[in-house]
Amino acid sequence: MxxxxxxxxxxxxxxxxxxxxxxxxxxxxxxxxxxxxxxxxxxxxxxxxxxxxxxxxxxxxxxxxxxxxxxxxxxxxxxxxAFDYVEVEELLEIASKSGETPFILVLDEIEDPHNLGSILRTAECTGVHGVIIPKRRSASLTATVLKTSAGAAEHVPVARVTNLAQTIDKLKEAGVWVAGTDVSASQDVYKMKFDMPLAVVIGNESKGMGRLIKEKCDFLVKLPMLGRLNSLNASVAAGVLMYEVVRQRRDV
Structure with a gap:
């Protein structure tokens, strides 16, 4: 950490x-x-x-x-x-050099360092090409994050950006589709196809995605909630989504 x-x-x-x-x-x-x-x-x-x-x-x-x-x-x-953050363009280059369809995580103000560490650990396990976090109102790569990630933070490139909305625009210009996660979305995550160049946005633990970030997404998806609660811990939700992308791409 x-x-x-x-x-x-x-x-x-x-x-x-x-x-x-x-x-x-x-x-x-x-x-x-x-x-x-x-x-x-x-x-x-x-x-x-x-x-x-x-x-x-x-x-x-x-x-x-x-x-x-x-x-x-x-x-x-x-x-x-000090931790060497990368540029967003480098994340796309990593995918290109590997010959794989880009798969990026965008974290919209994830504040809990344990959540960030857990997300990075799952991202490494699922082959995510990189994670994007904002410079403000977000956990950064602290000792707690690195410890929670069990070393995964050393292998998952992280880009730290000033303006998340502008960064999403850049991803879209590069041909990446942006999927937001929102409990009010009409689309069930298990009914969507994720075989395209993809960036998945995970929102803040309590507020979810910001309004502007939500508007920037190409489409919104939700996880089915069959119990009495209507949301999951951010790192758990991110993990489910990452593995659904892996499952679909392995089946192609």
Missing amino acids: SVENQNQEEMIAGKHPVLEALRSGREINKIWIADGAQKTLTQPIVAEAKKLGIVVQFVDKRKLDSMVEGVAHQGVVAQAA
């Missing part, structure tokens, strides 16, 4: 996030490991760090607690260069 500090560096906490950061080629400055931490937990990290020439220091656990306050670090913390 990463916490950005004033020097534009991040603290990554936890075995899997640190190991994935190392394996992904992320620029790591230093790694701290708590005295007495389980060797089975830390040995792969120490070996990888040694291979890459990264300094590893063994310290009191309390030092790690203060470095990433409130984050379950498992006795491992790394200092990395």
Whole structure:
């Protein structure tokens, strides 16, 4: 998980996030490991760090607690260069180079870092080519997000944009269809076809999509609600939608 500090560096906490950061080629400055931490937990990290020439220091656990306050670090913390966000155009290039139909997630003001981390984890598992988040009123790639994503954030490109509505216009100009998720939509997600270049918009946890973003979508879809509640947790809804896209594309 990463916490950005004033020097534009991040603290990554936890075995899997640190190991994935190392394996992904992320620029790591230093790694701290708590005295007495389980060797089975830390040995792969120490070996990888040694291979890459990264300094590893063994310290009191309390030092790690203060470095990433409130984050379950498992006795491992790394200092990395600030997270490298990408441009929206790069997400489309990734799909093009892979020879795959573009599949992008657009997150409209997802505020809970645990939701963002969970969404990134599922996005990595379902082959999403990239995730777009707004700079304002949105969770960013913090330590909690990286920890919740179990290292997936190191492998899913994330674009951070100033204007989400304009970004959607750019996607549409590039031939990408934009599907919004809304409980009031008339179309059931299981009756739609998702075999086209696609961007799926997931709205804010409490308010859903903003009015302008909703108007920018080519079509709106909803998940069927058969119980007494009328909505799902944002990360759960996103996961269901991502796997429905995967299911349809595998059947083509």
